């Protein structure tokens with residue numbers, strides 16, 4: 001069956017100044033119900049790609065569509081079709097955990113009953129039930145990251161963009177997050193996930209995109225990428241090492 005991609009990036013070049021692009025002709029897709037791992041060394045361009053998807057930066061060239069919409073053709077439809085977990089938590093110090101989650105739910109037009117059941121489920125899943133009425137400034141680093149995750153998951157958009165979510169999470173939190181993402185995927189959601197923890201994401205992502213110095217140097221399933229590189233049998237970490245060392 002030929003399905004339309006939820007996220008499609010075509011010929012994207014972009015960066016922080018016009019005369020110094022960081023991304024060079026990026027092309028990638030994420031299909032419905034797919035979890036795709038975006039991997040690359042520090043500075044490869046993963047967060048910059050995500051900032052372009054979120055509309056925090058404008059492409060120098062190329063196009064990004066989410067469910068067939070661009071930011072310029074349908075800004076509201078585009079933005080309501082995705083949520084984001086940033087690499088570092090960004091919270092309002094004077095707001096409680098519950099207020100953050102409620103604020104996000106309202107922004108995404110989540111029904112009250114859905115908000116209540118999802119919040120209860122997420123609080124239990126991430127072991128945050130006794131912190132729901134705590135000010136964010138009184139939370140630990142890992143708990144702050146959990147608030148960002150709960151905010152992204154209280155809405156049910158078509159696409160979740162998740163930037164290195166595991167840092168700071170305890171082992172139970174990491175497992176809960178991975179299992180929750182698998183459930184979302186089964187329900188048809190699409191996930192673009194960046195992480196350096198390759199041994200963890202190897203078993204969870206359907207496909208991978210390898211970014212190196214702002215270019216896509218490989219993409220596909222692990223089997224497809226190892227086959228294409230003539231390196232069958234390697235695990236993701238071994239293949240990644242070979243690809244980026246070879247690209248030096």
Ligand SMILES: Nc1ncnc2c1ncn2[C@@H]1O[C@H](COP(=O)(O)OP(=O)(O)OP(=O)(O)O)[C@@H](O)[C@H]1O
Nearest residue numbers: 016022040041042043044045046047048049087164
């Ligand atoms: N605010 C900024 N202003 C100017 N250049 C930036 C800015 N943020 C990132 N860069 C540059 O853009 C390039 C890509 O950085 P980016 O943050 O996208 O990398 P990344 O793949 O997410 O890395 P990491 O794994 O360290 O998070 C780097 O060369 C970096 O120096």
